[in-house]
Amino acid sequence: xxxxxxxxxEVNADGDDKEIIKNISLKIPDxxxxxxxxxxxxxxxxxxxxxxxxxxxxxxxxxxxxxxITDMSVTDRANMGIGFAFQQPVxxxxxxxxxxxxxxxxxxxxxxxxxxxxxxxxxCAKDYIGREVNSSLSGGELKRIEIATVLAKASKLxxxxxxxxxxxxxxxxxxxxxxxxxxxxxxxxSIMIISHQERILEIADExxxxxxxxxxxxxxxxxILPKLTGTSDMAxxxxxxxxxxx
Amino acid sequence: MELDEIQKRLLKEVxxxxxxxxxxxxxxxxxxSVGRSSTENIEIIPREDGQGLTVKIKPGTKNESVxxxxxxxxxxxxxxxxxxxxxxxxxxxxIVAGCGIDNCGPKDSEHDGIHRxxxxxxxxxxxxxxxxxxxxxxxxxILNPGTEVYQDEDSFVEMEMVQIKGVDDTNxxxxxxxxxxxxxxxxxxxxxxxxxxAYSKYDVVMDGEGSSADVVSRSxxxxxxxxxxxxxxxxxxxxxxxxxxxxxxxxxxxxxxxPGLEANSVDAALVHEAAIGKIAGDQIIKLMTxxxxxxxxxxxxxxxxxx
Numbered sequence: 001x002x003x004x005x006x007x008x009x010e011v012n013a014d015g016d017d018k019e020i021i022k023n024i025s026l027k028i029p030d031x032x033x034x035x036x037x038x039x040x041x042x043x044x045x046x047x048x049x050x051x052x053x054x055x056x057x058x059x060x061x062x063x064x065x066x067x068x069i070t071d072m073s074v075t076d077r078a079n080m081g082i083g084f085a086f087q088q089p090v091x092x093x094x095x096x097x098x099x100x101x102x103x104x105x106x107x108x109x110x111x112x113x114x115x116x117x118x119x120x121x122x123x124c125a126k127d128y129i130g131r132e133v134n135s136s137l138s139g140g141e142l143k144r145i146e147i148a149t150v151l152a153k154a155s156k157l158x159x160x161x162x163x164x165x166x167x168x169x170x171x172x173x174x175x176x177x178x179x180x181x182x183x184x185x186x187x188x189x190s191i192m193i194i195s196h197q198e199r200i201l202e203i204a205d206e207x208x209x210x211x212x213x214x215x216x217x218x219x220x221x222x223x224i225l226p227k228l229t230g231t232s233d234m235a236x237x238x239x240x241x242x243x244x245x246x
Numbered sequence: 247m248e249l250d251e252i253q254k255r256l257l258k259e260v261x262x263x264x265x266x267x268x269x270x271x272x273x274x275x276x277x278x279s280v281g282r283s284s285t286e287n288i289e290i291i292p293r294e295d296g297q298g299l300t301v302k303i304k305p306g307t308k309n310e311s312v313x314x315x316x317x318x319x320x321x322x323x324x325x326x327x328x329x330x331x332x333x334x335x336x337x338x339x340x341i342v343a344g345c346g347i348d349n350c351g352p353k354d355s356e357h358d359g360i361h362r363x364x365x366x367x368x369x370x371x372x373x374x375x376x377x378x379x380x381x382x383x384x385x386x387x388i389l390n391p392g393t394e395v396y397q398d399e400d401s402f403v404e405m406e407m408v409q410i411k412g413v414d415d416t417n418x419x420x421x422x423x424x425x426x427x428x429x430x431x432x433x434x435x436x437x438x439x440x441x442x443x444a445y446s447k448y449d450v451v452m453d454g455e456g457s458s459a460d461v462v463s464r465s466x467x468x469x470x471x472x473x474x475x476x477x478x479x480x481x482x483x484x485x486x487x488x489x490x491x492x493x494x495x496x497x498x499x500x501x502x503x504x505p506g507l508e509a510n511s512v513d514a515a516l517v518h519e520a521a522i523g524k525i526a527g528d529q530i531i532k533l534m535t536x537x538x539x540x541x542x543x544x545x546x547x548x549x550x551x552x553x
Contacts, residue, residue: 052535054531054535073534074531074534074535075534075537075538075539075540078534078535078536078537079537082535083535084535086528086532089532090526090528090529090531090532092529092547092550092551093464093492093550093551094464094549094550094551094552094553095546095547095550095551096550099546099550100536103533103536103537103538103546104536106536106537149536153536153537
């Protein structure tokens with residue numbers, strides 16, 4: 001289980017301190033799929049980056065499986081079992097898809113093993129396994145490879161930052177299936193997805209709404225989802241997505 | 247042929263050789279040839295002064311290879327050798343050169359190799375050249391390769407030039423002249439560290455209609471090292487040329503990239519690209535989220551970049 005206790009995060013922009021995350025306390029329970037939603041600029045992506053250790057809180061603490069991880073590095077958190085999928089995946093010149101998946105598993109794997117993770121995200125494995133993770137890949141391809149690396153890492157807690165951002169509708173339909181499968185096989189792990197998408201919110205066990213850096217709603221999906229339907233917090237599945245959030 | 251362990255290690259680094267190669271070869275060690283073999287189609291003839299070779303490849307020779315590695319394990323040797331390759335019409339061969347210097351002594355060791363390739367009509371040459379230095383002596387390990395390529399009509403030359411470790415000073419010059427339909431591809435990979443200096447200069451002249459050249463360098467400069475990449479493509483007719491310098495700098499490394507294009511025909515299509523920068527922070531963070539340390543992430547990124 002992941003627990004945030006009174007976590008705040010400030011940045012200094014143009015000489016002014018701006019509080020992006022305001023005293024958030026939150027639990028991501030085991031074997032639950034939790035979707036964090038809310039308006040753009042509300043602090044969702046920052047929250048995900050604080051969990052992965054990419055940003056450090058100005059105050060407050062984070063606990064993972066009962067251990068204080070507030071001062072732990074990205075690497076140590078990853079090795080403890082926290083996985084993170086970037087909203088805008090990183091490109092690497094020369095590193096192949098196979099290399100990235102092999103690094104994610106942390107062990108020697110065969111091509112066939114690596115191909116399984118690509119197939120799981122709807123990519124034809126033989127076409128991609130030897131490709132470089134560079135600018136020859138489209139945004140949608142890159143996004144699916146990013147998700148494949150998080151699947152390959154097999155984390156206790158997998159955090160996805162707006163998996164729908166920057167991908168086309170067809171890819172999005174596939175993505176929903178990927179998350180449904182992850183939900184069905186959640187035993188021993190938990191999932192947190194930052195998303196605006198109705199179809200993703202529909203498969204959530206719990207929904208957390210963040211506005212202006214604070215949690216304004218948190219409860220079972222069946223309870224929170226009806227309140228969000230039709231509001232600007234939520235986008236129907238057919239809406240075009242673009243990069244958003246901070 | 248007797249080789250000691252250091253010589254064997256150097257041979258493995260520069261030519262992927264674990265034993266005496268098949269096909270034609272000449273192995274030069276500490277200033278002299280220690281093994282040589284010709285084949286029916288490939289003749290290796292030593293120059294009279296002992297400082298180099300003439301390699302003659304018969305027209306139509308297919309799927310054969312020539313290995314001419316050089317190893318130096320004595321401190322204070324300085325040599326200049328000339329190797330000429332005559333590649334017959336329609337042949338298809340692999341030429342593996344390369345030099346490994348192990349210098350544990352106080353004096354500089356230097357190998358300057360001048361390679362000239364005369365590639366006849368329709369021939370295909372894949373040329374692999376690896377440079378490697380080791381040893382902890384105060385003497386420098388210096389390599390100054392000069393390469394000249396003369397390509398006849400419809401010939402195709404691929405060059406893979408690699409210098410990853412241990413060479414203190416290198417001054418590399420490569421010249422090529424391309425006739426009608428000739429094609430040249432160069433892939434250079436270079437890493438410098440410590441206080442090393444590397445200078446790599448290309449001059450490619452496309453004289454023949456439909457000729458093409460693609461010169462791409464990927465390099466990493468670490469510690470206090472310095473690199474200069476200077477690639478000039480000259481198009482005198484309808485031709486296409488592309489040159490690219492893609493470089494990562496780390497620590498106090500410095501790189502100067504000077505791409506140059508000269509078009510003397512309205513139908514010459516020439517492009518250059520150059521990018522120098524440090525490793526993107528997001529790349530390191532991504533690999534750290536997979537459980538790698540910052541140092542491991544950097545190594546993976548560099549290994550991939552230079553692969």
